[in-house]
Amino acid sequence: MFEIEIDGKIVNANPGENLITVTDREGISVPRFCYHNKLSVSANCRMCLVDVEGATKPQPACSTPVSNGMRVSTKNDKAKSSQKAVMEFLLINHPLDCPICDQGGECELQDVAMSYSSDVSRFNEGKRVIADSDIGPLIQTDMTRCIHCTRCVRFGAEIAGIMEMGGTGRGDSLKIEPFLQEGIQSELSGNMIDLCPVGALTSKPFRYELRSWQMNAVEGIARHDSVGSNIHIQTYKGKVKRVVARNNDNINETWISDRDRFSCDGLNHENRLQKPQIKYDGVWKETEWDTALVYSTKALLREVIDNKEESKLGALASNNATLEEYYLLRKLLKQVGSDNTDYRLNIKDLSNTINLDSNIKIKDIENIDYALLVGSYTRLEQPMINHRLRKSSLNGATIDVINSMSFNYNLPINSEYILNSSQIANLLARTLKAILLSKEQEIPGYLDKFKVSDADTQLANKLLSSDKSAIILGEHLINSDNSSNIANLISIIAEKTSSSTLNLSETGNSIAAKSTGFVPNENGLDANEMLASKMNAYILLDVYPKYDFHNSVSAINALRDEKTFVIALNSFKDSDVFDYADVILPISSYYETSGTHTNVEGEMQSFSAAVGSPKDIKPAWKVLKVLADLLDLSGFNYTDSSKVTSEAKQQIKQNIEHDREINLINTKGVEIIWQPSPYSTDALLRHSNSLQATKIGQLNTASMSASTAKSLKLSDTDNYLGVPVVISEVVADKCVFISSSNETISEKIS
Amino acid sequence: MNEVCFKNLNEKEPWSLATYEANGGYSVWKRVIKGEFTPEEIIDELKVSGLRGRGGAGFPTGLKWSFMPRNDDGQKYVVCNSDEGEPGTCKDRDILRFNPHSVIEGMAIGGYVMNASVGYNYIRGEFMEPFYRFEGALKEAYKAGLLGENIFDSAVSFDLHTHLGAGAYICGEETALIESIEGKKGQPRFKPPFPANVGLFGKPTTVNNTESFASVPEILSKGGKWFADLGVENSGGCKLFSVSGHVNNPSNFEVPMGTPFKDLLKMAGGIRKGKKLKAVIPGGSSTPVLTAEEAMSMNMDYDSIEKAGSMLGAGSVIIMDDSTCMVEALTRLAHFYYDESCGQCTPCREGTGWLYRVLKRILDGNGKIDDLDLLQQVGSNIMGNTICALGDAAAMPVESFLRNFYSEFEYYIKNGKSMVKDNV
Amino acid sequence: MISKKAKKQIDSWTEKYPANQKSSAVMEALKIVQLENGNCLNPELIQEVADYLDMPGIAAQEVATFYENYNHKPMAKNIIRICHNISCMLNGSDNLVSHLESCLGVKTGEVTPDGLICVKKVECLGACVGAPMMQIDDQYFENLTAKKVDEIVKSLRKEGK
């Protein structure tokens, strides 16, 4: 640390820092366009030129390292005249039509230009015009406005990990554009909109709607994955207009995924449920809330309470409700006398589930030196986790992958094992054995049959020799015969090698569900047991059966049973819900309700409603509270949701003990891994037209090797479970990997 | 004349290894391999010689070589800049065609001094004849065991490759050249870090001009002092001057530094019959233009040319007689920089186009008298504000043409046509 | 499709660079592929080159559009690249350009109807002491006069038949 002088003020600086880091820290404003603190320095806009004593030429603050005793002026004549010169050059070819530009009011160029009293333009040679091309459904381009700062180009190469934008041509025909007109594919592409300092890249769904100053910005939390990225929700007259990133260096830094940014597009979909409805004699009638609630409570009294069949009441919830909603629904059931609550609708065998604690902070992922990724395509599933992993790899970490299919990773993979789930379990078992051998520790009986190869020892050694290793388990294996074995093996391996673990198989807000005890205890029935035994009544929280259940056919059959009364709380219309429900209560969607999201590191982030719910739509937590009141249950007199939050937090269960029994199973026959496309994992996403129009949104493939196809008597012109077959040799043998945004037409998991 | 790079020019097949060796070629390299020189000795000898970079900037070569972290572990590179694209410059082409082995030997010695086991010679893409010559020489050198691993069973290794350009003047700028070898657009990098710390493939790298490398063997063979004494103070040795334009015998001349311009002009056959010298660009298109009087009283060395108001640059002397329309000449130069700007930094990308378009408008007869002020201001707004020196190079001709020939521009604007053409 | 032969030629360039720096050969690779494809590149070829050298397509496209010597439109068999920079201009290159235009019957940038010749005005080619000059393929032609130019065009036409 040493001292330097800036504009007459003595300030501290660290060796190796650039001047702009110091001025930013000290609140000394230096104009800039190309510099961004999360991107590499390019020093191409020249806007940040300042006067450094002793240098003949003005120096760019963004790329000038500080040195002891340096004296800098950011505002003297020399600095100002350079800055003014650059400003004029930037404007000669830039349209001066801010009033019709989408960036107007939040344009960095406009802001800076204002403070350099714009002279009458001396440029009379005709402005450059650039033809635009369609780069996809999310980003609107207006490249005539581009000032060539290359932030978007660097973003692709450095952050997204796929270079999509580039600068073609040279001189004043330099053009920023993607190649081959395929459009932008990155799952993080929307960040380029935030990065673009001018109106060249803007949000396509939001186009021409409003000026930023007309909107309110509300702090929010994105809930589509288990990261909980911090966002700003921009609203106007009670409507969500746009979502942008909010900086939180512990979680998402300045980035958010496209999923988190563009899901709000679905809020105004015509499929939103608008009013409570009751089915009388098979015919749906819209009604008032009072009527619907009273109708519902009467049914509960009639079907379960009055006849003391409390254990015949079940509650099922999707995995993206709020912590408060899980807590209240669980509390309601408990007070009625039922322990039947579950959110794990997509698991075939609930006695064989993944129990693995996560014990690494998101921000620390970038500091690991070795990662073993099991059953995950993190890039699409948890984009911000993948971003940290990519950073770790750029920092020199080695990444190995064990997956049932090879994916288009955006970070260098060291070794890739393509295996089906039994083989994965066996590999982990052999690795554990190799670890124990090397540590000269006792070998448990279940490892006796395994022979350790050199490759296994190598894998073991990587885990043993790394200082900061992590094993990351994704969501692909949740329905394998060895789910719990795999989780247990990982947890033991991690323990023996002092590795961290990260369990990404819990998606959405399911960690909150788990921590509020929404999974049944020994007295309750789990989701599959409920559906198998005839229940008298259900409360379903935002459940869409064809997407949520592993076996939607049997689930729908069970729910539509004449004798079963179903109260469905949903935000979107769904034909199956209309089919089986008796009363439908329209609930608020994302951003319309307050609540809490628990992320993979256990961070509970609360948020308030960014907008009110549309008329006749109510937040689920209030609906549950009123239902409880009407049932005369005690302890539900909450005045606002934060009371629920604090009560729920006090009862949070942490680090639930699981047994670590291992009993390896050899899977027979063909194994199916069904993974919903990342843009179809909840109802709001499925109604975001912009996301659905992207390549990721349209994923629809059942990939399998030629020999698997042959054994299933399929060719690449066929469909499998309604999904087009793709023959590919990067899929493990005897394994079908389905990636689809479709609803299922039959059982997902055979 | 012709004592260093052009030493063998009059021999039969001057480019062959046989001719080169017969004239003492590779004797220094062989001594280096035997360990007769330490790197420090070579650097000192170069410092004594007063050799300054022949690529245009004139930075002392010995000093530059001393900046390399030669004792650090890891790969380092030497790179030869044969991109020769500055209008008026065509000397490196002849070195490559007629004396390729001097470049190879110079680079090998540089590799040894800077502890860089790999070198690249970046030859501009259009120079195919020089490329084949250089490749031929490389083959000969490898065959003779002068290059490769553990040369003559010593601990010294040096591999040398050619990289071809594909048509971009900016790749002559050393960091753009490095980017280009990395397979990227030739966009200059900002400095610091300097190539000696972070250069080619992120490794310490030194870039020198073809003529600089080609001069090294002869300097070490005859001694730094011998070379220094050929020239004048601050400008050691001989230098190749490419004399082009309105002279009877345009050619490359290797003459001692400090040779009077008058004499050089005479060697080039003087001005064409019936014409008078009007203007001289002494160091390539990027250097300021001088009037006839300024030029006639200067000598061809760094200090003297600077005193006259310009720069020695790459030694590319462009002679213009009194039939030259200065508006047209400047427009042509402005077009060049506009065409060749890499486009990454704002003042150059936007400013070079602005300069050219205003000049073109004047040339088309649509100029306004205010345009002359504007040109000067745009020029000075580019100057010093860019990443690399191309911006300055674009601005300097504008400033000097207007300063020295203002009335001609004024005339053109007022009359919509050239003063010169009018007089003819 | 990049031919086997072209791939071999490309490989001879990649050998010069460190193993993880295949993309250093992109400039030559594009030239090789361009020559094979009738003197012209297209996006598919550029992508193939990029794939072959383990680099993003857009990065190869950047290179292909940055440097002068790549063509993105069908070109004549022979491109006459005539320098019109300062030294050549002082020695009458403009007159030569007009001369070429009139004897070929096309303007600069256009291709003769037989697809044989196209004239391009280019910046300094580094042969200023031989001004005026031009380049066809690998060859420089210096100290040009109208008569010399006529002869060169004549021989191009003869070979072209």
Ligand SMILES: Cc1cc2nc3c(=O)[nH]c(=O)nc-3n(C[C@H](O)[C@H](O)[C@H](O)COP(=O)(O)O)c2cc1C
């Ligand atoms: C726009 C521009 C073009 C240049 N072109 C060349 C060139 O063609 N050849 C060259 O040797 N140096 C050229 N230079 C200078 C190089 O950047 C560098 O200074 C030189 O190669 C160093 O070698 P030297 O020290 O031996 O002169 C150019 C510089 C600039 C800014």
Ligand code: SF4
């Ligand atoms: S000055 Fe011109 S050529 Fe140099 S970096 Fe800037 S834009 Fe590129």
Ligand code: FES
């Ligand atoms: S912010 Fe420093 S040059 Fe752009």
